[in-house]
Amino acid sequence: MHHKKSFQIEFQPLGLRDRFPSGQSLLxxxxxxxxxxxSLCGGTGTCGKCKVQILKGSVSEPLQEERKLLxxxxxxxxxxxxxxxxxxxxxxxxxxxxSLSAPQRLQVEGLxxxxxxxxxxxxxxxxxxxxxxTDLRGDDQRLVDALQEQHGxxxxxxxxxxxxxxSPFLRSTGWEASVAVRDTEIISTVPLDSGNLGVxxxxxxxxxxxxxxxxASGHTLSxxxxxxxxxxxxxxxxxxxxxSQRSDKGAQTLQKMVVDALNNLFQEFCQDVGVKQTEGINExxxxxxxxxxxxxxxxxxxxLARAPHVPAVSRSMDLKGRQLGLSIAKGANxxxxxxxxxxxxxxxxxxxxxxLAEENPGPMLAIDIGTNTEISLVTEGMISSVSCASxxxxxxxxxxCGMRAAKGAxxxxxxxxxxxxxxxxxxxxxxxxxxxxxxxALAQLLSQGLVDKGGRMMxxxxxxxxxxxxxxxxxxxxxxxxxxxxVITQKDVRELQLAKGAIRAGIxxxxxxxxxxxxxxxxxxxxxxxxxxxxxxxxxxxxxLPKIPLDRFRQIGNAAGxxxxxxxxxxxKRKKAQSLAQEIQYVExxxxxxxxxxxxxxxxxx
Ligand code: FES
Numbered sequence: 001m002h003h004k005k006s007f008q009i010e011f012q013p014l015g016l017r018d019r020f021p022s023g024q025s026l027l028x029x030x031x032x033x034x035x036x037x038x039s040l041c042g043g044t045g046t047c048g049k050c051k052v053q054i055l056k057g058s059v060s061e062p063l064q065e066e067r068k069l070l071x072x073x074x075x076x077x078x079x080x081x082x083x084x085x086x087x088x089x090x091x092x093x094x095x096x097x098x099s100l101s102a103p104q105r106l107q108v109e110g111l112x113x114x115x116x117x118x119x120x121x122x123x124x125x126x127x128x129x130x131x132x133x134t135d136l137r138g139d140d141q142r143l144v145d146a147l148q149e150q151h152g153x154x155x156x157x158x159x160x161x162x163x164x165x166x167s168p169f170l171r172s173t174g175w176e177a178s179v180a181v182r183d184t185e186i187i188s189t190v191p192l193d194s195g196n197l198g199v200x201x202x203x204x205x206x207x208x209x210x211x212x213x214x215x216a217s218g219h220t221l222s223x224x225x226x227x228x229x230x231x232x233x234x235x236x237x238x239x240x241x242x243x244s245q246r247s248d249k250g251a252q253t254l255q256k257m258v259v260d261a262l263n264n265l266f267q268e269f270c271q272d273v274g275v276k277q278t279e280g281i282n283e284x285x286x287x288x289x290x291x292x293x294x295x296x297x298x299x300x301x302x303x304l305a306r307a308p309h310v311p312a313v314s315r316s317m318d319l320k321g322r323q324l325g326l327s328i329a330k331g332a333n334x335x336x337x338x339x340x341x342x343x344x345x346x347x348x349x350x351x352x353x354x355x356l357a358e359e360n361p362g363p364m365l366a367i368d369i370g371t372n373t374e375i376s377l378v379t380e381g382m383i384s385s386v387s388c389a390s391x392x393x394x395x396x397x398x399x400x401c402g403m404r405a406a407k408g409a410x411x412x413x414x415x416x417x418x419x420x421x422x423x424x425x426x427x428x429x430x431x432x433x434x435x436x437x438x439x440x441a442l443a444q445l446l447s448q449g450l451v452d453k454g455g456r457m458m459x460x461x462x463x464x465x466x467x468x469x470x471x472x473x474x475x476x477x478x479x480x481x482x483x484x485x486x487v488i489t490q491k492d493v494r495e496l497q498l499a500k501g502a503i504r505a506g507i508x509x510x511x512x513x514x515x516x517x518x519x520x521x522x523x524x525x526x527x528x529x530x531x532x533x534x535x536x537x538x539x540x541x542x543x544x545l546p547k548i549p550l551d552r553f554r555q556i557g558n559a560a561g562x563x564x565x566x567x568x569x570x571x572x573k574r575k576k577a578q579s580l581a582q583e584i585q586y587v588e589x590x591x592x593x594x595x596x597x598x599x600x601x602x603x604x605x606x
Contacts, residue, residue: 007087011035012055012094013206013227015235015396015404016432026052026059026082026093034408034431036101043083045069050082051099055232057091094232115357115566115573117218120335121182121282123196124151128175139167143186147179157185159331161322165189180282180329187331188282197221197273197281199266199328200564202347203288203296204228205237205371206395206404207529208261209561211568212269215282218569222272223561224265225529229257230295235392236371237291241305244295254295259325266327281328284321287337287564289345289372296324297336307590309342316346316578335574337567338581341588343387348374349584350563351527352383353577355556357566363516364523365507367545368560369394369531373503376584377510384513384585388506393499394435394530400469401486403432405533410437410475410486412535415444418463420475430476430486436533441488442496443538445473446605453605455497457490497603500544504602507546509592518546527559542605 009029010017020029027050030037041047045065051074059080062070066081082099126146129135137145140158143166147153158166166189170177173191180188180196196215201208205228212222233254234240244251266278286296290311294301297319299312316338321328337346348368355366356378363379373390376383396402396409403409408431412423422437424430433441445451450461450473457464457471464471471490478485511518524545526534536553539545545553566573589595 007057008090009087010092012092013229013231013404014095014406015402020087022088023086026080026085026087026091029087030082030095034429035095036407037082037095038099038101039083041083045081045084048081049099051079051096052082052085053094053096053232054078054080054085055092055094057087057089059085059088059091092232094229097226115218115570117569118571119196119198119215119218119569120571120574121180121187121196121198121215122153123178123180123194123216123282124153125178125192126150126176128170128177130175139170143170143177143179143189147181147186153181155181155184155186159185159187159320161330162186162189180332182283182333185331187333188279188329190279190329195275195280197270197275198283198285198568199269199281200561200568201262201284201286201288202350202558202561202564203258203286203292204347204560205240205289205292206231206235208258208265209558210262210265210269211561211565212273213565213568215569220565222269224268226261226265228292229261230254233257235395235397237289238305240295241291241301245302245305251295251298255298256325258292258296263325263327278327279329282332283568284326284328284332284334285337285564285568286334287346287350287560287567289347290339290342291345292347293336293339293345304342308588311339311342314339314341314581316581335567337564337577340385340581340584341387341586343372343389344374344385344584344586347560347564348376348385349577349581350561350567351559352376352378352580352584353563353566353573354559355525355527356580360523362523363514363521364525365510365521366525366527367503367507367531368528369503369526369534370528371395373506375503375506375510377514377516379514379516382514382585383580383583384510384587386506386510386587386589388502388589390499390502391495393438393495396432396434396438398495399433399438399492400472400489401432401475402438402492403434405434405436405530408432409434411440411533413437413441413444413475415448415450415463418448420463420473422475433475433486433488435530436535438488438492438496439500439542439544440535440538441473441475442493442605443535443541445488445493446542451493451605455493455603455605457493496542497605500539500542500605501599501603503544504546505595505599506589508598508602509587509589509595512594512598513587513592518548521546521548522552524548524553525559526553526555527557529558531555532557543602 038049048069376385476486
């Protein structure tokens with residue numbers, strides 16, 4: 001029998017993978033890939049900091065040290081100490097954020113948009129008359145009357161959670177309360193001066209960005225980005241949808257992962273601003289792509305995963321946070337933005353909301369680049385949108401040395417006189433290449449004649465060599481046998497062509513449908529975390545973006561997050577989101593007769 005001497009280990013959420021000799025500890029494997037796992041005790045099994053979670057594959061039996069430092073619950077969920085565990089098969093590992101000493105780069109900032117501050121939720125201080133023999137009103141009525149008398153606010157509904165605690169609460173505070181009102185419903189009663197907080201969430205396939213907002217003033221108090229923990233169950237939406245369909249438990253697991261992650265974020269937010277309980281959060285707004293939206297709500301996804309990809313729900317939704325298990329004020333709601341189509345979700349709508357807040361005569365293209373790329377063309381007040389399957393190349397997946405934008409990733413590449421120069425995130429030793437680096441590299445290969453327009457590598461060029469898997473260009477050479485070399489292969493170039501071809505075809509079809517030439521476009525807005533690190537001139541050079549003057553491009557960061565925040569802070573913006581969703585014309589690429597031809601043309605570089 002053939003005995004396997006090495007195993008493939010995939011480190012998530014970094015997206016790094018490689019083969020390692022069997023018997024080597026997971027900590028050593030991680031170190032070889034320059035992953036900074038926290039290991040205070042230096043790998044002797046005493047600090048308990050090097051926790052990793054085994055998601056797939058089998059590993060050595062837990063040792064005494066591990067049984068001491070890990071709870072049985074942790075062991076049951078696959079948590080192990082990396083320094084005391086080795087692989088027994090190919091593995092997929094999840095590295096929890098607390099085990100990583102260098103955080104990943106997660107962008108949360110976006111353009112500041114003017115928002116008229118008219119929040120959906122308002123809080124009012126009230127002081128009630130205590131009951132007496134001549135005043136026998138129920139406590140609910142007493143509260144409703146006080147709101148009317150003291151603030152002119154009419155409410156006709158009290159959330160059941162409020163009713164359950166109202167009587168003892170009022171008696172404990174001396175008949176004073178701060179009352180949160182949503183529309184005509186009382187959603188919470190808390191002690192005076194408890195504040196009025198809201199959270200806006202951009203729920204992405206790879207990243208989750210969240211913003212804590214003071215609903216009373218409209219100020220953003222804190223912003224945070226984390227990796228979407230569902231990543232360990234699949235890098236793209238299709239894989240996750242397939243997983244959720246397999247069993248009820250699968251769907252439940254995926255939902256719980258995001259809910260737990262959000263609850264953690266809420267907790268951290270409240271700590272940041274010195275609020276004791278997440279009970280102070282009176283509303284949450286979520287903008288996500290259609291698949292993330294459905295997985296969060298555990299809506300059916302079978303019809304979404306298969307052509308013609310229809311959402312189960314396209315309208316906006318409001319539900320109680322407690323129905324999802326969110327730890328916010330008991331009566332608080334979660335608002336989900338409407339979905340435009342199967343692959344154009346509330347996140348794109350939120351981005352448009354942010355972009356359209358500024359006066360723009362158009363024609364304008366707004367692009368959110370990711371595993372799925374959504375593109376909208378705004379011209380003469382009309383908006384049409386497409387979604388293209390650009391694939392996970394931007395996240396470094398399916399690229400031989402690809403990785404996410406984290407420490408050790410090559411993020412920029414320049415080639416002059418056959419000399420390759422690159423920049424590595426945090427100036428570390430290069431271990432892989434991330435999305436912006438990959439596209440930069442391709443542009444350089446093209447302009448320096450290492451690949452031709454058709455994407456073929458030139459085997460007679462001095463920088464092109466024959467590697468194990470065909471032709472390749474070495475960007476960073478192996479360092480004394482420890483750090484691996486970072487290369488771009490012929491196959492990588494093909495992968496990038498597919499990604500850029502899909503995006504360019506989407507752009508060209510929108511232009512064609514609207515009878516416009518690229519030159520007529522006066523602004524191209526590139527949003528999303530990846531979009532803000534992308535070198536626009538490289539993207540234009542390889543033909544992913546149309547060749548128009550560079551000053552017509554604008555990179556605006558996380559616009560979806562900004563849009564979600566606007567919807568949280570303003571009832572007007574919330575209504576605007578509804579009407580926008582109605583106005584947008586969704587163009588199905590599969591239904592476009594010219595698509596195949598346009599896509600084939602778009603594969604060419606330059
Ligand atoms: Fe300290 Fe593993 S490094 S327990």
